[in-house]
Amino acid sequence: MKKLINGAGSVVTDALRGIAAAHPGLRVDPENRIVLRASGPRPGKVALVSGGGSGHEPLHGGFVGYGMLDAACPGEVFTSPVPDQVIEASTAAHGGAGVLHVVKNYTGDVLNFRMAAELCAEEGLEVASVLVDDDVAVLDSLHTAGRRGTGATVFVEKIAGALAETGAPLAEVARVAREVNARSRSFGVALSACTAPAAGKPTFELSEAEVELGIGIHGEPGRSRSAMRGARELAGAAVEAIDEDQPVSGDVLVMLNGMGGTPLIELYVAFAEVAGHLADRGARVVRSLVGNYVTSLDMQGFSVTVCHLTDELTRLWDAPVETPALRWGR
Amino acid sequence: MKKLINGAGSVVTDALRGIAAAHPGLRVDPENRIVLRASGPRPGKVALVSGGGSGHEPLHGGFVGYGMLDAACPGEVFTSPVPDQVIEASTAAHGGAGVLHVVKNYTGDVLNFRMAAELCAEEGLEVASVLVDDDVAVLDSLHTAGRRGTGATVFVEKIAGALAETGAPLAEVARVAREVNARSRSFGVALSACTAPAAGKPTFELSEAEVELGIGIHGEPGRSRSAMRGARELAGAAVEAIDEDQPVSGDVLVMLNGMGGTPLIELYVAFAEVAGHLADRGARVVRSLVGNYVTSLDMQGFSVTVCHLTDELTRLWDAPVETPALRWGR
Amino acid sequence: MDADFFVAWIEEAARSVRDRKDELTRLDAAIGDADHGSNLDRGFTEAVKALGDRRPGTPGAVLALVGNTLIRKVGGASGPLYGTAFREAGKALGEAPEVSAGDLAGALAAGVDAVRRLGSAAEGDKTMVDALAPAAEALAEAVRAAPESPGAAVAEGRGPAGALEAAAAAALKGAQATIPMQARKGRASYLGPRSVGHQDPGAASAALIVRALCTVAAR
Amino acid sequence: MDADFFVAWIEEAARSVRDRKDELTRLDAAIGDADHGSNLDRGFTEAVKALGDRRPGTPGAVLALVGNTLIRKVGGASGPLYGTAFREAGKALGEAPEVSAGDLAGALAAGVDAVRRLGSAAEGDKTMVDALAPAAEALAEAVRAAPESPGAAVAEGRGPAGALEAAAAAALKGAQATIPMQARKGRASYLGPRSVGHQDPGAASAALIVRALCTVAAR
Ligand SMILES: Nc1ncnc2c1ncn2[C@@H]1O[C@H](COP(=O)(O)OP(=O)(O)O)[C@@H](O)[C@H]1O
Ligand SMILES: Nc1ncnc2c1ncn2[C@@H]1O[C@H](COP(=O)(O)OP(=O)(O)O)[C@@H](O)[C@H]1O
Ligand SMILES: [Mg+2]
Ligand SMILES: [Mg+2]
Numbered sequence A, B: 001m002k003k004l005i006n007g008a009g010s011v012v013t014d015a016l017r018g019i020a021a022a023h024p025g026l027r028v029d030p031e032n033r034i035v036l037r038a039s040g041p042r043p044g045k046v047a048l049v050s051g052g053g054s055g056h057e058p059l060h061g062g063f064v065g066y067g068m069l070d071a072a073c074p075g076e077v078f079t080s081p082v083p084d085q086v087i088e089a090s091t092a093a094h095g096g097a098g099v100l101h102v103v104k105n106y107t108g109d110v111l112n113f114r115m116a117a118e119l120c121a122e123e124g125l126e127v128a129s130v131l132v133d134d135d136v137a138v139l140d141s142l143h144t145a146g147r148r149g150t151g152a153t154v155f156v157e158k159i160a161g162a163l164a165e166t167g168a169p170l171a172e173v174a175r176v177a178r179e180v181n182a183r184s185r186s187f188g189v190a191l192s193a194c195t196a197p198a199a200g201k202p203t204f205e206l207s208e209a210e211v212e213l214g215i216g217i218h219g220e221p222g223r224s225r226s227a228m229r230g231a232r233e234l235a236g237a238a239v240e241a242i243d244e245d246q247p248v249s250g251d252v253l254v255m256l257n258g259m260g261g262t263p264l265i266e267l268y269v270a271f272a273e274v275a276g277h278l279a280d281r282g283a284r285v286v287r288s289l290v291g292n293y294v295t296s297l298d299m300q301g302f303s304v305t306v307c308h309l310t311d312e313l314t315r316l317w318d319a320p321v322e323t324p325a326l327r328w329g330r
Numbered sequence C, D: 001m002d003a004d005f006f007v008a009w010i011e012e013a014a015r016s017v018r019d020r021k022d023e024l025t026r027l028d029a030a031i032g033d034a035d036h037g038s039n040l041d042r043g044f045t046e047a048v049k050a051l052g053d054r055r056p057g058t059p060g061a062v063l064a065l066v067g068n069t070l071i072r073k074v075g076g077a078s079g080p081l082y083g084t085a086f087r088e089a090g091k092a093l094g095e096a097p098e099v100s101a102g103d104l105a106g107a108l109a110a111g112v113d114a115v116r117r118l119g120s121a122a123e124g125d126k127t128m129v130d131a132l133a134p135a136a137e138a139l140a141e142a143v144r145a146a147p148e149s150p151g152a153a154v155a156e157g158r159g160p161a162g163a164l165e166a167a168a169a170a171a172l173k174g175a176q177a178t179i180p181m182q183a184r185k186g187r188a189s190y191l192g193p194r195s196v197g198h199q200d201p202g203a204a205s206a207a208l209i210v211r212a213l214c215t216v217a218a219r
């Protein structure tokens, strides 16, 4: 697997230089590995800070900007950031109204953000955390680390970001973030594994006749392997898994997310099928995203995230946003 | 190579259903295979119509909307649309002020659009055409079909679309479209070939140690094969080829385009290098796009497009646009 | 040769293109974009359908319908080129209900000329012209050598079937002669010297189509 | 054992992790995300550098610096877990310039407890705890069996080096015992039953780190 990089060791820093060069609306600190709004913190506004391993671009740096995140801290590829980054980002983004950490539920992210939050608190910074854990492929039981956070992260960051922009207090922003997470479910399917630059070869092997169902976003194998099928059947498997966990109904926001190596034409094919399966179950797709939003390096495949909307959530979803990866209304 | 499709025969129609489901701002006619603005033609506005083979998504359907195209007609995968589609699209998009066909310079596109234009003219529709031919990998001589149209198509459609939105007459819109093309140059590099659904296997074979330099967007091999190198060197090869053809200088708009199978983190790495090479040559990147805009199915690789800006072009680039793939200012 | 003969030709061409679809696509993958087989298969399938639906009554009308269908259904470079060739060939046949080998030779020449004009391609450019032009010449030559006397000529192998055999052989030879050429037209021209060593897919399909004519005449 | 001994331990651990980096990554690729080797290599390399720069004077200060460095440089799950383990172990050693095998046993136990608390992991969950806990117990046991009389104990193979050998063996056994387990913590837990049949990468690295302690003591 060839990679368009200068070397496995510098990929995160090199990409940060590219992000800095491409987006004048961002202030990138490659040294400390944080991405901030160029406009600086807005006094009185709750600051949203997120982060996680790299390799999921545009998550999270691509969601920094008006109406969404105030700062992102990218770790090494697939490795959660260290507490220093989170503290640095929180301090730099803080506008005097507290900081919301949006944390995807992985042991590493949880521990590093927790440590950072404790140290922030010691410094007198008010921090709340919301845990994103939307992946129905993982059984949510005492026998696991709990569900993974995947696609719903985009919804949480967008919707909570919109509320923060209105000047809402930290508790309110955290409340809506948790509500989005509670109303969202995801499921992913891989047609091929991804290759981490440092590993140099795919994390698992899949034949031409197989797919992995219930994959995460770190190249880990899924819950089960199954025969390769058409887009309609694979989309059906994803919708069914989501529906079994949280029956789909009413107005929904849907993301058909590419894992990084699947071309847009195929994502549209899959989205048509997802929309069809949802309609069959009586849900109405009223808002949607189709594209690469929470990727897993060069993995081929897709994930589906369904969020059950309320009037408030729809309104906040529609509010203006201006980030590299999501932009409307300004 | 697995594909997330229902079958090679239905991929274009299936994708069009997905586009229709995802974008309420578009009106998709899957029967006639045309994509229009849902708002309908605007009286007195020049209509921009483009099209070409499918497999390059978001090109062209993803660029239909306010400030850019009025209609797109996608052909089969890598196959130019038929004249009927172009006529249908032109007629439906026509707002009484004439139609501009934006045509990428490929024999098939040229012939089919020409036939359509002739038939439109017979029906009394005023049509002008602009040919996009920005790819410096192809020698522009009598011994070729001329240069291919690639990345500059996005710039032409955006900038001419912005001018059309102001109510400018057809001749003016065509003039600025030709100017953008004349000021733009592209060069592409493939790390892997793509696989057309109907062909079922890659159009060429590349070992882990090789890259193709000067590739087009249809899976055709490039001008030459060379040893795999780092992002810095590959970006350097692209910038050098462009610079040799049209020396880079002044304020430039740059697109670092992914070919469909390369993850965003790598595109940012490459963009940092392109920006560096351009700076070394005294050019200043004042506007940019990094992402998948003119793809070649699942090909891994990138292309660089450089446009030498004028004040007028910068102003038109910055003007509001609201399409699935490009959106700002509204 | 009447309308039925021409319908039979197109049906045979469609069969042959379908049989060789993957090979045509493979040739196109090497120096183009891997769609020539599906393009022509789609086009000829639609043409056969259109002929079945509309059953035109003259050779000229058959070819006109085929040409229009190819233009309306194929796309790419080959759609307009083949489509125009059939349309112009049909025009050359006028409205006669029966045509001679000489008429056919004239029609083929008209078709080739149309491709040359539309594609600005000359022989040696590594395109379908390299198969079509020699086929048209061979046919004209054979017809000149054995003027219309069906019985005798056919017996000597120089009637329509014999003449068409010569045309088919010339087309095949022309198609194979594209292998060492460097392309100057179409997508393959982007490859420059790297286009050398591969047969042009359009020339290969042209040879199939001319061969189909001969197969039907020999029945 | 003084500060130099502990610095030597970390240097040896860093060497060992670097040597086995690819293997650790391979284990993590099977049931995780293929970064454990690079994570620990980065962390221990930085720890060695920090020790070289700051040269802390007591065993406790050495371990505290190592722990802080791991937390500041590794990320992922293993950064905070190993980092906290070293910090807590360092705290347990206090400010003494020299520590006994008994002190070390207490420190290791404190480190393991910290991992258990932070990760809410118990033995059998298929984590580093499955290597660390038996190592801590074996060390405590060996120290209890041969109370502090350096000369004699070392001769019998039950002094620091002997006790540490027992700990290293227990860690390795514990790591290997994770193979048949189904993971209940960390990334591997997402795989459910599919996590069975693979060694936990964190348990494997824990065994390396304990082994390094023994290697240095045996010098
Ligand atoms: N300018 C031209 N003149 C004549 N024939 C051409 C020309 N350009 C292309 N062709 C023919 O068309 C063939 C390719 O057809 P096809 O693959 O269906 O279209 P496309 O190149 O658009 O994918 C070529 O092999 C060649 O024979
Ligand atoms: N909750 C936990 N308690 C104890 N150890 C854990 C826990 N979660 C993970 N680990 C350990 O961490 C190791 C993985 O470390 P590493 O790969 O560096 O981090 P990540 O899983 O974030 O990629 C696992 O093999 C396991 O031993
Ligand atoms: Mg990790
Ligand atoms: Mg084509």
Ligand SMILES: [Mg+2]
Residues within 6 Å of the ligand: C028, C032, C033, C034, C035, C036, C076
């Ligand atoms: Mg072709």
Ligand SMILES: [Mg+2]
Residues within 6 Å of the ligand: D028, D032, D033, D034, D035, D036, D076
């Ligand atoms: Mg890991």
